[in-house]
Amino acid sequence: xxxxxxxxxxxxxxxxxxxxxxxxxxxxxxxxxxxxxxxxxxxxxxxxxxxxxxxxxxxxxxxxxxxxxxxxxxxxxxxxxxxxxxxxxxxxxxxxxxxxxxxxxxxxxxxxxxxxxxxxxxxxxxxxxxxxxxxxxxxxxxxxxxxxxxxxxxxxxxxxxxxxxxxxxxxxxxxxxxxxxxxxxxxxxxxxxxxxxxxxxxxxxxxxxxxxxxxxxxxxxxxxxx
Amino acid sequence: xxxxxxxxxxxxxxxxxxxxxxxxxxxxxxxxxxxxxxxxxxxxxxxxxxxxxxxxxxxxxxxxxxxxxxxxxxxxxxxxxxxxxxxxxxxxxxxxxxxxxxxxxxxxxxxxxxxxxxxxxxxxxxxxxxxxxxxxxxxxxxxxxxxxxxxxxxxxxxxxxxxxxxxxxxxxxxxxxxxxxxxxxxxxxxxxxxxxxxxxx
Amino acid sequence: xxxxxxxxxxxxxxxxxxxxxxxxxxxxxxxxxxxxxxxxxxxxxxxxxxxxxxxxxxxxxxxxxxxxxxxxxxxxxxxxxxxxxxxxxxxxxxxxxxxxxxxxxxxxxxxxxxxxxxxxxxxxxxxxxxxxxxxxxxxxxxxxxxxxxxxxxxxxxxxxxxxxxxxxxxxxxxxxxxxxxxxxxxxxxxxxxxxxxxxxxxxxxxxxxxxxxxxxxxxxxxxxxxxxxxxxxxxxxxxxxxxxxxxxxxxxxxxxxxxxxxxxxxxxxxxxxxxxxxxxxxxxxxxxxxxxxxxxxxxxxxxxxxxxxxxxxxxxxxxxxxxxxxxxxxxxxxxxxxxxxxxxxxxxxxxxxxxxxxxxxxxxxxxxxxxxxxxxxxxxxxxxxxxxxxxxxxxxxxxxxxxxxxxxxxxxxxxxxxxxxxxxxxxxxxxxxxxxxxxxxxxxxxxxxxxxxxxxxxxxxxxxxxxxxxxxxxxxxxxxxxxxxxxxxxxxx
Numbered sequence: 001x002x003x004x005x006x007x008x009x010x011x012x013x014x015x016x017x018x019x020x021x022x023x024x025x026x027x028x029x030x031x032x033x034x035x036x037x038x039x040x041x042x043x044x045x046x047x048x049x050x051x052x053x054x055x056x057x058x059x060x061x062x063x064x065x066x067x068x069x070x071x072x073x074x075x076x077x078x079x080x081x082x083x084x085x086x087x088x089x090x091x092x093x094x095x096x097x098x099x100x101x102x103x104x105x106x107x108x109x110x111x112x113x114x115x116x117x118x119x120x121x122x123x124x125x126x127x128x129x130x131x132x133x134x135x136x137x138x139x140x141x142x143x144x145x146x147x148x149x150x151x152x153x154x155x156x157x158x159x160x161x162x163x164x165x166x167x168x169x170x171x172x173x174x175x176x177x178x179x180x181x182x183x184x185x186x187x188x189x190x191x192x193x194x195x196x197x198x199x200x201x202x203x204x205x206x207x208x209x210x211x212x213x214x215x216x217x218x219x220x221x222x223x224x225x226x
Numbered sequence: 227x228x229x230x231x232x233x234x235x236x237x238x239x240x241x242x243x244x245x246x247x248x249x250x251x252x253x254x255x256x257x258x259x260x261x262x263x264x265x266x267x268x269x270x271x272x273x274x275x276x277x278x279x280x281x282x283x284x285x286x287x288x289x290x291x292x293x294x295x296x297x298x299x300x301x302x303x304x305x306x307x308x309x310x311x312x313x314x315x316x317x318x319x320x321x322x323x324x325x326x327x328x329x330x331x332x333x334x335x336x337x338x339x340x341x342x343x344x345x346x347x348x349x350x351x352x353x354x355x356x357x358x359x360x361x362x363x364x365x366x367x368x369x370x371x372x373x374x375x376x377x378x379x380x381x382x383x384x385x386x387x388x389x390x391x392x393x394x395x396x397x398x399x400x401x402x403x404x405x406x407x408x409x410x411x412x413x414x415x416x417x418x419x420x421x422x423x424x425x426x427x
Numbered sequence: 428x429x430x431x432x433x434x435x436x437x438x439x440x441x442x443x444x445x446x447x448x449x450x451x452x453x454x455x456x457x458x459x460x461x462x463x464x465x466x467x468x469x470x471x472x473x474x475x476x477x478x479x480x481x482x483x484x485x486x487x488x489x490x491x492x493x494x495x496x497x498x499x500x501x502x503x504x505x506x507x508x509x510x511x512x513x514x515x516x517x518x519x520x521x522x523x524x525x526x527x528x529x530x531x532x533x534x535x536x537x538x539x540x541x542x543x544x545x546x547x548x549x550x551x552x553x554x555x556x557x558x559x560x561x562x563x564x565x566x567x568x569x570x571x572x573x574x575x576x577x578x579x580x581x582x583x584x585x586x587x588x589x590x591x592x593x594x595x596x597x598x599x600x601x602x603x604x605x606x607x608x609x610x611x612x613x614x615x616x617x618x619x620x621x622x623x624x625x626x627x628x629x630x631x632x633x634x635x636x637x638x639x640x641x642x643x644x645x646x647x648x649x650x651x652x653x654x655x656x657x658x659x660x661x662x663x664x665x666x667x668x669x670x671x672x673x674x675x676x677x678x679x680x681x682x683x684x685x686x687x688x689x690x691x692x693x694x695x696x697x698x699x700x701x702x703x704x705x706x707x708x709x710x711x712x713x714x715x716x717x718x719x720x721x722x723x724x725x726x727x728x729x730x731x732x733x734x735x736x737x738x739x740x741x742x743x744x745x746x747x748x749x750x751x752x753x754x755x756x757x758x759x760x761x762x763x764x765x766x767x768x769x770x771x772x773x774x775x776x777x778x779x780x781x782x783x784x785x786x787x788x789x790x791x792x793x794x795x796x797x798x799x800x801x802x803x804x805x806x807x808x809x810x811x812x813x814x815x816x817x818x819x820x821x822x823x824x825x826x827x828x829x830x831x832x833x834x835x836x837x838x839x840x841x842x843x844x845x846x847x848x849x850x851x852x853x854x855x856x857x858x859x860x861x862x863x864x865x866x867x868x869x870x871x872x873x874x875x876x877x878x879x880x881x882x883x884x885x886x887x888x889x890x891x892x893x894x895x896x897x898x899x900x901x902x903x904x905x906x907x908x909x910x911x912x913x914x915x916x917x918x919x920x
Contacts, residue, residue: 018315022366025373077384078376083367087314094312103538117237121301124246125253127532130576132254138780141747145768146794146839148783155411160783162284163419167821168779169247170292170425175529177243182486182522183590184546185239187514194541194554240492418785423819424449 002045007108009203009210010096013040016214017093021086026224029217030085031061036213037092044096053092060085102126107195120185124176128169139164241293245301248289252282252302253309275357276400283349283408284415290345291416291426298339299348300330303355310359317362325355342416346409353405357397364389431645434463436502437598437629438485443499444653445480445489454480456653458499462631464597467624469640470633472650473676473854474824478633481650482600484508485631487516504597518547521591525603525852527583531590536562536570539586543594561593565619579733581612588619599623601632605639606852609733609880610917613639635854637680641665649675676856679883682914689890689906695723697759698842698874699744699771704753706739713739715899717753723842723872726865728885728906730878730916731895737878741845744876745771757842771843772836776851778828782820787812787831790820794839810834810864826857833864844868845876850884862888882917886910 017037024030034057041050064081091098100108105126109119139161143149148160256278263274290298303326310318329351338344364385371381386393420426440460446453455477462468470478483489490497491513501508504519511519521543524530533539540558549557562571565585575583584604591599601620605613617639623630624643632640637647641661649657657675659667664680672679679685699721706713713736721727729737742748744755746767754761757770775781784790788803795802807813810830815823820831829849836844846865850858858881865888869875876893879885885892886906894902894916906913 014312015316021370022315023370025370079364079367079371079381079384082371082374083363086367086370087363090315091313097312098309102534106533106538116242117297118301118304120239120242121246121249122305123532124243125250125305127534128247128250129254130534131528132251135780138775138777141742141773142775142781143783144747145745145772146781146783146835147768148793158281158284158411159415163415163783164780165251166285166288166420167423167425168777169251170244170288171779172529173243173247174240175524175526176247176532177238177240178488178492179522179524179530179587180243180532180542181239181492181513182488182517182520183543183594184514184517186512187517187546187548190548192545192548192551192554194537194545194551194558196551419819419821422785423821425821427449 003043003202005044005096005206006197006199006203007097007100007104008199009206012207013210014090014093014097016210018090020214020217021089024086024217024221026221029220029224030089033217034085034089037089041092041095046095046099049095049099050092053088053095057085057088060088103195104197107193107197110191110193111197124173127176128172131172135165135168136161237295237297241295241297244289244292245298248285249302249305252285253305255282255285273397273400275353276397276404278356279349279353279401279405280408283405284412286349286352287342287345287409287412287416288420288426290339290348291342291420294337294339296330296333296339299333299352300326302326303329303352306356314359314363315366317366318359321359321362322355325351329355342409342413346406349409350402350405353401354398357401358394361389361394431463431466434465436461437464437504438462438631439500439502440484441500443484443497443501445484445495445497447480447493447495450495452653454495454653455484455650458655460648460655462629464629465624465627467620467630467643467645468632469637469644469647470631470650471635471637471647471677472656473856474826476650477653478650479602480653482522482602482631482633485598486520486522486600487511487513488522514546517543517596518594519596520598520600521594521596523584523587523591523599523601523604525606527580527587527607530587531575531583534576535572535574536567536586537572539575540589540593542590547594557593557595561589564592564622565589566615579612580607581609581615581733584608584612584616585619588616592623596628598629598631601630601634603634603852604632605634605636607848610882611732611919614918617643635678635852637664637678638682641680649677673855676854678855678858682882685883685886685910689726689888695725695872697721698723698725698757700754700756700759701744702754702756704740704743704755705751706736706743706748707751708739712898714895717899717901719893719901719903721843721874721876723874724869725874725891726869726889727874727876728879728889728892728913729876729895730880730885730892730913732919735895735897737895738847741773741847741876741878743767744843744845745773747773768841770841771845772839772841774832774836774844774846774849776847778825778832779821781832781835782828785819786817787820787823788816790831790835791838794835806834806838810837811860826853826860829853829857829861830864833861833868837868842872843874843876845878847878848880849877850879850881858884859887880917882914885913885917892916 020033038050038054060081067078067081106123143160149157259278259281260274263277303322307319307322307326310322329348332347332351333339333344368381416426440458443455443458444453445455470481472478480489483493484497484501487508489495490509497509503511531539532542537558540561541554544554544557562568565588567585567589570582570586575586604616608616620630620643634640641664644661647659647664648655697720702718704717705715731737739748743750744767746764749764755767762770782790784793787807791803791806792798804813807816810833812827812830812834815827820828823831849861862884865875877889889906891905892913896902904912
């Protein structure tokens with residue numbers, strides 16, 4: 001299922017990647033870096049996502065080659081093609097953090113002593129993500145059955161879609177909060193965590209490797225650019 | 227033993243739950259909307275925020291009025307700061323964070339979160355922050371792009387929709403207008419449904 | 428209550444009343460209650476009688492979370508309840524709520540079971556043991572490592588119990604825990620509750636469905652309009668005359684006593700025919716080669732364990748989903764999935780996502796803009812909703828919302844009506860009203876399919892049952908004289 005790195009390692013990779021994409025100009029370097037990124041994601045078990053990212057990146061690489069410096073119509077000037085690939089690579093580097101299981105995110109918050117005012121809402125946000133799609137699809141299904149969805153009356157459609165979702169979500173928020181309160185979420189003492197966040201040997205290796213790669217690319221960029 | 231009923235001004239777990247859940251909805255709706263409109267990069271960079279300012283307004287307005295105390299504007303923008311920071315660069319964090327602080331400061335005073343006009347102001351600020359964030363991305367990548375041999379002039383032409391004053395103004399005005407419209411419609415919904423049913427007091 | 432008199436009192440109420448903010452009157456009035464250590468007490472009564480409020484007073488949520496006003500003297504293990512902050516009460520009173528879907532907090536089992544312990548700062552070394560013990564206690568080993576969101580309601584409810592038991596409170600409070608569960612899961616829940624009783628915990632359950640508690644409860648307390656009116660032991664409840672039970676309005680305590688009164692229907696015209704229907708989700712077959720027929724006036728109970736595809740079938744019949752293969756015929760003609768909503772209307776389990784108007788009358792007008800006031804009044808009176816015609820649908824009770832969705836479906840008037848668990852969480856009176864409405868719709872010639880786990884409801888309403896035993900087998904049988912078979916089908920996993 002993939003190697004699990006500590007969140008600090010993952011953050012370091014993100015920061016290093018950001019500094020690289022802001023500086024690299026050579027296409028070859030960018031493409032090879034993309035390859036390394038794919039490996040980074042694959043060893044952590046993000047198989048499907050890696051394929052998706054790779055395909056999208058290739059599309060933009062092809063577009064850039066096709067555009068030959070002139071952009072693709074006024075909709076996609078050359079600079080945007082330049083930026084998009086780099087932004088995609090930053091997103092790829094961020095995937096291990098974005099794809100962290102909610103339990104691990106909560107553990108990170110506890111470790112860094114994040115203030116409750118932000119940690120609590122984020123926990124509820126992560127908890128609610130998987131259910132949103134079905135909330136909306138339930139409403140859409142009911143509207144289709146009652147034949148109330150008409151794009152000729154967009155404001156009415158907006159009202160019919162938004163109102164039940166808000167009622168339901170508000171009710172769920174209250175029930176979730178009651179459930180959390182009754183199990184001591186407001187307890188002012190120390191909260192423990194069953195997930196221990198450890199910086200292990202593999203994290204050291206990854207960090208050293210990431211820094212080495214970054215330095216190497218900086219040097220290569222210098223030589224290639226000259 | 228009669229207890230004095232007090233309207234709590236402290237940030238409670240219920241408030242955190244409401245904010246968290248509605249932020250989740252706003253993110254998901256924003257992503258779905260962006261994917262639909264993202265086909266045209268031009269649109270997505272200039273007018274995406276404007277459309278989002280409209281369709282996300284009901285959730286933001288409800289969240290603000292339901293919680294009724296300080297916090298929603300700041301928390302929402304902090305979440306965006308973190309996500310944008312992770313996905314687009316560290317410079318995003320101060321950008322959204324600054325916007326969030328300004329939006330929250332605009333809600334200074336008692337009961338501001340129950341007043342649709344004040345809530346609209348904080349929403350317009352939030353929407354404008356998102357509308358303008360692309361400029362900071364261009365600034366981030368500009369040096370590298372120039373280093374590929376492109377001239378300054380060419381960069382200006384290519385990014386004009388995002389940096390030329392005319393276009394920037396158009397985008398910001400469109401965003402503000404749609405955000406305000408979104409809040410007006412949301413207020414109608416609030417009165418018609420949520421005040422009537424007692425969900426919002 | 429033999430044997431408990433000498434035990435320590437754990438919860439006591441003296442002339443306690445409680446009012447929610449903005450409510451017109453008190454939800455509970457002058458309650459005097461004395462619960463002893465180790466007792467198993469059941470609170471029952473119609474919707475709105477106040478039983479949930481009592482559970483909320485005991486777990487501290489009533490005052491501190493719902494911000495209501497409490498009067499009178501309360502005591503929890505010697506101290507007034509108001510003196511405890513909610514998080515302190517959480518160590519002494521564990522709460523399991525009605526809807527398993529909005530109780531869990533984490534994404535995987537272990538994180539959820541550990542949640543309460545983590546909040547109370549249980550040391551890291553002890554956490555794993557507590558979680559393992561709690562999971563063992565619910566026979567949940569196969570749930571370890573799994574994501575909670577896709578689990579069935581029964582599994583989610585078990586995890587909720589485990590999460591509370593890991594904290595090991597003295598008192599357990601359950602608020603209608605069986606409302607969303609199938610009968611098999613209710614048996615599992617009964618087993619868990621039995622264990623808690625054996626271990627000496629004090630248990631309080633607010634419930635409509637009483638049949639699974641008669642072996643466990645020491646006493647049953649009946650509430651009406653916020654007051655404690657009657658008290659029975661299990662034997663007294665089981666011996667309650669049927670007429671009295673129906674007048675009081677509580678659900679039957681002994682399922683084997685139910686008699687069906689549905690006459691055998693003469694074959695009427697065929698309205699729906701399903702031929703060799705198959706559906707797969709992400710290449711995993713949900714059901715295969717399904718065939719059955721339905722006639723006008725039929726009231727069919729659609730039963731089978733969770734995940735077998737009953738809701739999917741309903742979605743296919745009304746055109747929300749498209750089948751992989753097979754045919755659906757209405758009145759003898761094959762109908763494409765896009766046009767099926769003209770023939771079948773589906774009332775889903777989630778009533779909140781089906782109501783869009785800002786008043787009950789407006790809700791009806793959404794589907795008939797030119798309706799006259801007289802027509803609306805007639806329909807609302809038929810469904811007992813006329814007094815609420817200007818109220819917002821979100822303010823209605825569960826039973827009223829269900830009747831409103833039925834009124835809407837009556838007006839939309841498709842030949843086939845499908846309902847998904849229409850009686851989950853409903854008390855006896857509301858269940859009977861829904862049953863009566865459905866029976867009168869069937870008399871008018873509608874074909875009605877009801878997905879249900881509710882044995883009492885199915886027995887008093889339906890004439891046929893369609894039992895999904897597995898992916899490719901559906902058994903079709905008449906309910907006349909066949910209640911034992913219905914019971915065993917509902918109890919099968």
